[in-house]
Amino acid sequence: MTKKIILGALAVAGLSAGAAAAATLDDVKARGNLNCGVTTGLTGFAAPDANGVWEGFDVGVCRAVAAAVFGDPMAVEFTPTTGQTRFTALSSGEIDMLARNTTWTFTRDVDLKFEFTGVNYYDGQGFMVPKALGVSSAKDLDGATVCIQTGTTTELNLADYFRANNISYEPVPIETNAEAQQQYLANACDVYTTDASGLAATRATFENPGDHVVLPEIISKEPLGPLVRHGDSEWGDIVRWTLNALIVAEELGVTSANIDELVAGTNNPEINRLLGTEGELGPMLGLETDWAVNAIKAGGNYGELFEKNIGENTPIGLSRGLNAQWTDGGLLYAPPFR
Amino acid sequence: MTTMSDPPRESFRLSQLIYDTRYRSLTIQVVATILLAVMIFWLINNTVQNLAALGKDFDFGFLGQRAGYDINQRLLEYSSASTHGKAALIGILNTLLVAFLGCILATVLGVIAGVLRLSSNWVVARLMAVYVEGFRNVPLLLWIIAIFAVMTESTPSPRDFREGGSASMMLGDTLAVTNRGVYVPMPVWGPGSWVVVVVFLLSLVGIFAYRRLARKRQEATGQILPVFRVSLALFFLPAILAYFVMGGPVSLNYPELGGFNFDGGLHLRNSLIALWLALSLYTGAFIAEIVRGGILSVSKGQTEASFALGLRPNRTMNLVVLPQAMRVIVPPLISQYLNLTKNSSLAIAVGYMDARSTLGGITINQTGRELEGMLLLGAFYLVLSLAISGVMNIYNASIKLKER
Numbered sequence: 001m002t003k004k005i006i007l008g009a010l011a012v013a014g015l016s017a018g019a020a021a022a023a024t025l026d027d028v029k030a031r032g033n034l035n036c037g038v039t040t041g042l043t044g045f046a047a048p049d050a051n052g053v054w055e056g057f058d059v060g061v062c063r064a065v066a067a068a069v070f071g072d073p074m075a076v077e078f079t080p081t082t083g084q085t086r087f088t089a090l091s092s093g094e095i096d097m098l099a100r101n102t103t104w105t106f107t108r109d110v111d112l113k114f115e116f117t118g119v120n121y122y123d124g125q126g127f128m129v130p131k132a133l134g135v136s137s138a139k140d141l142d143g144a145t146v147c148i149q150t151g152t153t154t155e156l157n158l159a160d161y162f163r164a165n166n167i168s169y170e171p172v173p174i175e176t177n178a179e180a181q182q183q184y185l186a187n188a189c190d191v192y193t194t195d196a197s198g199l200a201a202t203r204a205t206f207e208n209p210g211d212h213v214v215l216p217e218i219i220s221k222e223p224l225g226p227l228v229r230h231g232d233s234e235w236g237d238i239v240r241w242t243l244n245a246l247i248v249a250e251e252l253g254v255t256s257a258n259i260d261e262l263v264a265g266t267n268n269p270e271i272n273r274l275l276g277t278e279g280e281l282g283p284m285l286g287l288e289t290d291w292a293v294n295a296i297k298a299g300g301n302y303g304e305l306f307e308k309n310i311g312e313n314t315p316i317g318l319s320r321g322l323n324a325q326w327t328d329g330g331l332l333y334a335p336p337f338r
Numbered sequence: 339m340t341t342m343s344d345p346p347r348e349s350f351r352l353s354q355l356i357y358d359t360r361y362r363s364l365t366i367q368v369v370a371t372i373l374l375a376v377m378i379f380w381l382i383n384n385t386v387q388n389l390a391a392l393g394k395d396f397d398f399g400f401l402g403q404r405a406g407y408d409i410n411q412r413l414l415e416y417s418s419a420s421t422h423g424k425a426a427l428i429g430i431l432n433t434l435l436v437a438f439l440g441c442i443l444a445t446v447l448g449v450i451a452g453v454l455r456l457s458s459n460w461v462v463a464r465l466m467a468v469y470v471e472g473f474r475n476v477p478l479l480l481w482i483i484a485i486f487a488v489m490t491e492s493t494p495s496p497r498d499f500r501e502g503g504s505a506s507m508m509l510g511d512t513l514a515v516t517n518r519g520v521y522v523p524m525p526v527w528g529p530g531s532w533v534v535v536v537v538f539l540l541s542l543v544g545i546f547a548y549r550r551l552a553r554k555r556q557e558a559t560g561q562i563l564p565v566f567r568v569s570l571a572l573f574f575l576p577a578i579l580a581y582f583v584m585g586g587p588v589s590l591n592y593p594e595l596g597g598f599n600f601d602g603g604l605h606l607r608n609s610l611i612a613l614w615l616a617l618s619l620y621t622g623a624f625i626a627e628i629v630r631g632g633i634l635s636v637s638k639g640q641t642e643a644s645f646a647l648g649l650r651p652n653r654t655m656n657l658v659v660l661p662q663a664m665r666v667i668v669p670p671l672i673s674q675y676l677n678l679t680k681n682s683s684l685a686i687a688v689g690y691m692d693a694r695s696t697l698g699g700i701t702i703n704q705t706g707r708e709l710e711g712m713l714l715l716g717a718f719y720l721v722l723s724l725a726i727s728g729v730m731n732i733y734n735a736s737i738k739l740k741e742r
Contacts, residue, residue, distance in 0.1 A: 084703050091392060091706075112706035113393050132497075133598075143597040145518055150686075150695070151703035156406045159418035170518075170599065171408045172609075173689040173700075187495035188517045188608070190598045230393060 024096055024228070024235035025069070025286055033075040036062035037095035040080040040176045044201040044310040044318075045101060054078045057309040058099040061120055061226050061243060064295040065097065068242045068287055073298035082175050083151035087112055091229060097239050099226040101195060103153045113230040117240035120225050120302075122322040122331050124218035125154050126196035128203060131211050133190060138217040142167040147180045147189035149173075154194050157220040177202060195222050197310065197318055204315040238285050245274060245292040247334040249301035251325050256300040263293055274337045281337060302332065385709070398714075400705040401426070407700050409691045411607055422701045429696030430718060436613055436692065437679040437722075443618035444678060445671075448625025453655075455630050466626065473623035479684055481620055486612035486688040493517040499595050507593075514593050514600055520611065521593035524604035531587040537580035544576075545569045609690035613682065621678040625671065632667035633659060664737045672730040676723045683719070693718055 028034055038046035038058055046056040063073035079095050090098045104116040129135050148155050150173040162169050172189050174180040181202055184192040196218060203209045226243060228236045252271050254262055263275050272278035276289035299305050310316045324330025355365045389396065401423035408418050413431045416424055455466035494505035496516050507514045514521040552563040581588065593603025636659050644654040683694040693715060702711035
């Protein structure tokens with residue numbers, strides 16, 4: 001008798017473990033907050049401020065998704081992940097989405113069973129060296145000691161690049177950006193390599209940023225974007241279209257400042273559909289009609305998020321470059337809201 | 339005729355399984371076994387179901403794929419074009435290297451500290467107490483990182499060795515201590531150098547044979563041959579002689595500053611040194627306590643009897659106390675070796691590329707084969723631990739009290 005109950009309980013537990021993969025939206029709603037994986041700290045992209053509140057460009061995406069689901073951008077639980085722990089955290093269900101400078105690659109999408117929901121930053125891998133070394137090109141780095149975050153695509157690009165150019169190097173594997181920074185500043189490595197945006201963000205926190213240069217070579221394509229688990233397309237759609245809403249909002253001139261006026265109604269049907277005053281786009285996603293309004297209000301549209309966190313007026317000082325709207329010669333091109 | 343009544347027939351009732359002491363223990367064992375089997379079945383079943391739900395299969399084929407990443411410390415030929423299996427092998431060798439070096443240094447440190455802690459010299463005994471308590475009461479990870487940080491922050495970078503720099507090489511320009519590691523001269527094995535190596539190995543065999551001879555002679559005649567001086571001579575002279583006879587086939591390759599780093603020589607990376615020192619100091623503190631306990635376990639009467647026979651303190655320790663203490667020391671020593679080996683998996687903290695960092699880190703991350711990678715890693719540590727304890731058990735059997 002007892003044994004039967006135990007067996008029954010085990011069977012139920014097994015079934016529920018199996019079913020947990022589906023319907024992330026319901027889980028998130030039941031929990032009352034979104035679990036979002038971010039870096040362990042990269043200024044401008046995801047780092048806690050003086051009060052311990054996470055902020056940054058990637059954090060902005062998480063907050064927009066939380067706002068779209070709950071109407072509250074603060075309903076997010078942030079989980080700091082390293083390059084090595086991020087995928088396990090996502091596939092085990094510990095986090096609902098990952099927004100951590102993660103490069104969209106074929107194997108990650110197909111073999112690791114993830115679903116990339118778009119690109120929020122078009123990046124490429126670069127090298128940073130102290131000015132005093134007098135190095136002007138990555139091809140001069142023969143024999144250099146290179147600090148590198150382990151478990152990343154940059155690790156593979158680095159090996160490929162040096163191999164292709166037939167120059168040698170000594171890799172120093174590092175777990176987090178903070179450790180890499182410490183090693184680099186202690187001169188334990190000559191070069192620090194990661195995504196160019198990460199280099200800029202790291203350099204911005206140095207005491208004398210001017211003493212370090214980012215070399216001109218960009219050795220890879222690094223489309224960074226938020227990702228979710230395979231197998232729950234509804235949840236993937238929510239993340240994808242929240243990101244698209246931020247991008248299209250910039251394109252249509254919808255900002256956090258003028259959104260309250262625009263919600264009253266405009267002559268532009270696409271703005272009306274985006275803001276939920278026309279059509280039923282929100283309910284199609286399983287959300288409220290004003291989901292996009294909340295998402296845009298959370299931190300502003302894509303352009304506002306960019307300027308506030310990593311733009312030219314911040315210490316990080318990244319220009320829009322590839323990340324400008326397609327109308328401005330960039331790559332940002334959100335599908336139509338229709 | 340006497341009437342024989344049948345003995346009452348024992349009828350078996352189910353309740354006997356619990357209330358009858360003859361069956362009770364059997365019942366408990368059977369139930370426990372079934373529960374355990376159910377548990378294991380559930381774990382496996384759950385894994386299979388969840389893997390299926392995630393759409394993942396269970397496949398070790400990734401070991402044959404191109405790894406694509408570089409490893410700085412490699413004992414075998416390896417490049418980013420090698421396979422994940424090769425990368426795992428490089429990592430395994432690095433684990434073995436640091437575990438081997440660590441076990442030796444930890445034993446040396448531990449024995450010295452353990453004996454000195456019993457010293458009658460107050461200052462020495464207290465110093466050793468500080469060492470033991472300081473190291474075994476602070477987590478190992480902190481020691482690894484602390485030693486690594488000190489070595490990185492307090493030593494000059496290779497740039498400082500240039501003309502007009504603040505640092506210079508030591509021991510007549512043969513040794514360079516930098517914040518990337520220590521560069522020492524490396525022997526280069528030229529043609530004919532195998533003769534020197536063979537001669538050296540033969541002289542080792544010679545030393546062993548001579549010691550046996552000396553012991554036999556002493557047991558038979560009581561005559562004591564000078565063992566130490568002859569061993570020392572045997573150790574050095576034949577090899578040096580062979581070296582000159584062959585015309586100096588073994589040369590040294592000195593480290594030289596070139597480009598960003600030192601070229602040539604043997605590069606002992608900071609990660610290896612920090613991990614090695616931290617593991618040895620930490621485990622050495624435990625071994626010191628084991629040695630101390632072992633020595634204290636030999637009754638004082640043994641020492642007094644030895645002194646009464648006229649043996650000097652040195653010989654008393656070597657011939658009377660230590661052989662008896664070893665019987666107490668060796669079994670817990672095995673556990674310490676196993677601990678050290680497994681603790682070496684903390685290597686990733688300082689970027690040392692051991693099995694955990696290659697197979698259990700980068701490979702898993704690049705291929706997404708967490709389950710397979712972790713199972714392989716677990717199996718590796720299991721086999722390694724069993725091998726170490728197997729060897730040590732043989733040693734233990736050779737020194738334990740032989741009852742005849």
